[in-house]
Amino acid sequence: MPTKDKKYKRILLKLSGEELMGEEGFGIDPKVLDKMALEIGQLVGIGVQVGLVIGGGNLFRGAALNAAGLDRVTGDHMGMLATVMNALAMRDALERSNISSRVMSAIPMSGVVDHYDRRKAIRFLEAGEVVIFSAGTGNPFFTTDSAACLRGIEVEAELVLKATKVDGVYTADPMKDPTATKYDELTYDEALEKKLGVMDLTAICLCREHDMPVRVFRMDQAGALVSIVRGGNEGTLIQETLDNDQ
Ligand SMILES: Nc1ncnc2c1ncn2[C@@H]1O[C@H](COP(=O)(O)OP(=O)(O)O)[C@@H](O)[C@H]1O
Numbered sequence: 001m002p003t004k005d006k007k008y009k010r011i012l013l014k015l016s017g018e019e020l021m022g023e024e025g026f027g028i029d030p031k032v033l034d035k036m037a038l039e040i041g042q043l044v045g046i047g048v049q050v051g052l053v054i055g056g057g058n059l060f061r062g063a064a065l066n067a068a069g070l071d072r073v074t075g076d077h078m079g080m081l082a083t084v085m086n087a088l089a090m091r092d093a094l095e096r097s098n099i100s101s102r103v104m105s106a107i108p109m110s111g112v113v114d115h116y117d118r119r120k121a122i123r124f125l126e127a128g129e130v131v132i133f134s135a136g137t138g139n140p141f142f143t144t145d146s147a148a149c150l151r152g153i154e155v156e157a158e159l160v161l162k163a164t165k166v167d168g169v170y171t172a173d174p175m176k177d178p179t180a181t182k183y184d185e186l187t188y189d190e191a192l193e194k195k196l197g198v199m200d201l202t203a204i205c206l207c208r209e210h211d212m213p214v215r216v217f218r219m220d221q222a223g224a225l226v227s228i229v230r231g232g233n234e235g236t237l238i239q240e241t242l243d244n245d246q
């Protein structure tokens with residue numbers, strides 16, 4: 001497999017559940033899945049090992065269910081199960097594109113998907129299979145952003161890529177504040193101090209602790225993923241020190 005043409009050999013890509021909805025208000029749009037499978041396939045094609053975490057926000061979120069009257073832990077369990085459904089749909093799309101993939105779940109689900117096992121996950125990645133880590137961390141009160149950072153650190157990915165609706169981290173939520181400006185790069189401390197809402201703070205703390213860089217970018221720009229693994233600077237990079245400080 002070619003290795004010279006890329007900066008990263010192993011990445012952890014986090015897709016928000018809402019991305020899978022496409023134009024719909026709920027559920028999964030197979031056209032979006034196929035598009036994502038194509039982008040992921042391009043990475044695999046240049047020899048990048050890809051771990052994937054998909055959110056569940058297109059189906060259920062614990063906090064929203066709680067606000068509607070359900071018990072919070074029950075709601076979080078439903079949210080985690082939603083991520084397994086999204087993972088199954090993504091595996092299906094990857095397989096239709098002839099990309100080998102595995103789904104692992106933090107919650108044992110014998111006969112449906114493999115139980116998460118770090119050593120096995122690394123072996124699958126090394127064999128060029130896309131590994132989809134589902135059911136978040138397996139614990140309530142966490143998010144799939146934290147799950148993505150956790151799995152990224154565990155499997156020794158070199159970068160966590162957070163694909164989202166906005167094209168990076170801004171001084172304020174750009175959906176609400178039109179005067180917000182985008183950062184090209186940011187330290188973990190700045191993201192935490194300024195409480196920049198694009199990623200949950202638990203996830204950023206974890207990355208700071210383990211020096212795991214995170215790049216936030218917009219997925220619907222064709223070719224963005226390949227560009228990033230080749231060293232492109234799409235979106236915003238969050239890391240320990242700013243490159244221009246060094
Ligand atoms: N400082 C910020 N910079 C960029 N986006 C922000 C910021 N604060 C809040 N956001 C919001 O965070 C959202 C991205 O979060 P994401 O995790 O993808 O969505 P979700 O919360 O649906 O999972 C963006 O749609 C954006 O509106």
Ligand SMILES: O=c1ccn([C@@H]2O[C@H](COP(=O)(O)OP(=O)(O)O)[C@@H](O)[C@H]2O)c(=O)[nH]1
Pocket residue numbers: 015016017018054055056057058060061062063075076077078079080082083135136137138139140141142143144145147
């Ligand atoms: O480790 C985890 C990960 C997720 N969740 C639940 O699963 C839902 C879906 O995940 P998330 O909101 O992160 O999805 P996204 O916003 O990325 O689509 C969350 O709201 C939580 O209720 C959880 O309880 N523990």
